[in-house]
Amino acid sequence: MKTLKGNAIVGQSGGPTAxxxxxxxGVIKGAQRSDNINxxxxxxxxxxxxxxxxxxxxxDYFTSDSAYEQLKRTPAAALxxxxxxxxxxxxxxxxxxxxxxxxxxxxxDIRYFFYIGGNDSMDTVAKLSKYTKDHEYEVRVIGVPKxxxxxLLGTDHTPGFGSAAKYISVVMQEVLRDTxxxxxxxxxxxxxMGRDAGWLTASSALGRVCGLPAPxxxxxxxRAFDMEEFFCDVSAALEKKPNIVxxxxxxxxxxxxxxxxxxxxxxxxxxxxxxxxxxxxxxxELAVKDKLGTKVRSIELNxxxxxxxxxxxxxxxxxxxxxxxxxxxxxxxxxxxxxxxxLRDNDERENYSSVYGHxxxxxxxxxTKFVPKHYINERGNNVTDECLExxxxxxxxxxxxxxxxxxxxxxxx
Numbered sequence: 001m002k003t004l005k006g007n008a009i010v011g012q013s014g015g016p017t018a019x020x021x022x023x024x025x026g027v028i029k030g031a032q033r034s035d036n037i038n039x040x041x042x043x044x045x046x047x048x049x050x051x052x053x054x055x056x057x058x059x060d061y062f063t064s065d066s067a068y069e070q071l072k073r074t075p076a077a078a079l080x081x082x083x084x085x086x087x088x089x090x091x092x093x094x095x096x097x098x099x100x101x102x103x104x105x106x107x108x109d110i111r112y113f114f115y116i117g118g119n120d121s122m123d124t125v126a127k128l129s130k131y132t133k134d135h136e137y138e139v140r141v142i143g144v145p146k147x148x149x150x151x152l153l154g155t156d157h158t159p160g161f162g163s164a165a166k167y168i169s170v171v172m173q174e175v176l177r178d179t180x181x182x183x184x185x186x187x188x189x190x191x192x193m194g195r196d197a198g199w200l201t202a203s204s205a206l207g208r209v210c211g212l213p214a215p216x217x218x219x220x221x222x223r224a225f226d227m228e229e230f231f232c233d234v235s236a237a238l239e240k241k242p243n244i245v246x247x248x249x250x251x252x253x254x255x256x257x258x259x260x261x262x263x264x265x266x267x268x269x270x271x272x273x274x275x276x277x278x279x280x281x282x283x284x285e286l287a288v289k290d291k292l293g294t295k296v297r298s299i300e301l302n303x304x305x306x307x308x309x310x311x312x313x314x315x316x317x318x319x320x321x322x323x324x325x326x327x328x329x330x331x332x333x334x335x336x337x338x339x340x341x342x343l344r345d346n347d348e349r350e351n352y353s354s355v356y357g358h359x360x361x362x363x364x365x366x367x368t369k370f371v372p373k374h375y376i377n378e379r380g381n382n383v384t385d386e387c388l389e390x391x392x393x394x395x396x397x398x399x400x401x402x403x404x405x406x407x408x409x410x411x412x413x
Contacts, residue, residue: 013115016307037332041108046115061413155340179243219380224255
């Protein structure tokens with residue numbers, strides 16, 4: 001392995017989480033401990049900031065362990081984020097865009113590039129990896145996983161998922177108790193994030209394997225949604241008790257590919273062509289009211305799923321920090337054009353442990369890890385205990401931010 005000396009740069013991309021800053025803290029600490037990295041820079045707003053040369057020296061902000069600890073407990077992306085899609089080779093702006101990136105790399109002597117993000121961010125890592133390899137610019141490019149959706153291939157789970165799953169499962173315990181106080185028949189529909197994969201919605205049922213209440217029905221996007229079957233499921237559940245709770249993924253689709261919530265959406269898309277999703281719960285609320293005539297309400301958990309650091313999973317924060325440090329270590333050892341992965345070292349819930357590895361970015365970018373078939377019941381209206389046993393260790397432990405005057409104190413650049 002050739003020793004590579006120079007500076008490093010790190011950025012955050014895509015939807016923020018309660019743990020993405022813990023990963024950032026890990027990358028910064030790993031870089032500051034390195035004998036091969038002289039300075040660690042941060043790109044404001046991801047690749048957008050790199051192209052605009054809005055770059056800051058992170059060493060100026062981290063001179064004590066307390067700064068790391070505060071950053072680890074801060075939600076959202078402290079460096080800012082973006083959703084820019086880098087051009088493909090046939091795009092007229094291809095050479096211009098990547099030549100600009102190399103120009104910035106040369107200006108700051110960047111030899112290590114770390115990008116923290118999810119599926120779309122790994123597309124950026126893959127494209128930058130190819131360009132720098134083809135044009136023989138010596139830089140080690142590492143993708144560092146982040147997404148509450150838990151839908152990245154190659155890794156057992158993703159940083160950010162555990163904290164989001166913890167928030168959802170705790171809120172669901174509170175909702176279940178609130179809705180159970182009356183005897184009037186009523187349906188409560190809780191909409192949970194998850195465009196293509198239903199991992200977060202599955203976590204809403206975690207109470208079941210802990211001897212606690214759980215939603216009566218759970219619908220994931222991995223199964224085509226059938227409205228008539230849904231009405232039958234709801235009616236059957238209401239025969240057993242007056243108040244039922246239904247958890248649904250925002251990305252539910254009918255067999256013909258239409259999103260269940262399309263009637264409440266505007267059809268807008270992001271830079272990667274993804275439709276903005278919301279309104280699935282409201283669409284189902286209106287359908288139940290019209291078809292069954294029962295009292296019904298919908299709840300959209302929305303942004304708190306990804307920014308509720310006040311109830312973050314300690315395990316998630318610790319792993320997120322560790323995978324950031326592991327990314328720097330791997331890059332120093334010559335790893336490049338790969339994404340870091342978390343591997344479950346022990347399947348037993350009580351003795352859970354994990355290790356860190358890396359995988360070819362081309363095997364990960366623009367692909368999706370779905371909830372497997374055996375994690376969903378035959379009817380398609382709930383998840384199995386095996387699914388919940390997989391998720392449960394990831395939400396364990398509490399990691400509270402520092403409080404002052406009753407409010408959390410967060411890190412800011």
